Amino acid sequence: MRSAMSEEIAPRPPQLLRGRRMLTCADCGWVHYAMTATEKADGDRALERYNLTPAERVAYESAFHQCLRCESPVSEFRDACESDLARAANHLVTPVLIDDV
């Protein structure tokens, strides 16, 4: 497993995310990737069995439009630069839903 680990900490986004639009929170620097409407719909379907309350659903939806860490709105994000991506290799890159993908 050692070789797999060193692959993971390489300073670039995971293979899955290559070619994606990456966005950085202007406030705290957390890196997110832009998810597609299709992926969002898949997530929604996966969630259906949990029977969320209306309040929980609002929280779930808003999570896709703000920074995971500091809750800044997606409208405050900027495109990620190389150093952002290098830093992102050390944390979980989380999805956000933006309208103009």
Ligand SMILES: [Zn+2]
């Ligand atoms: Zn943030």
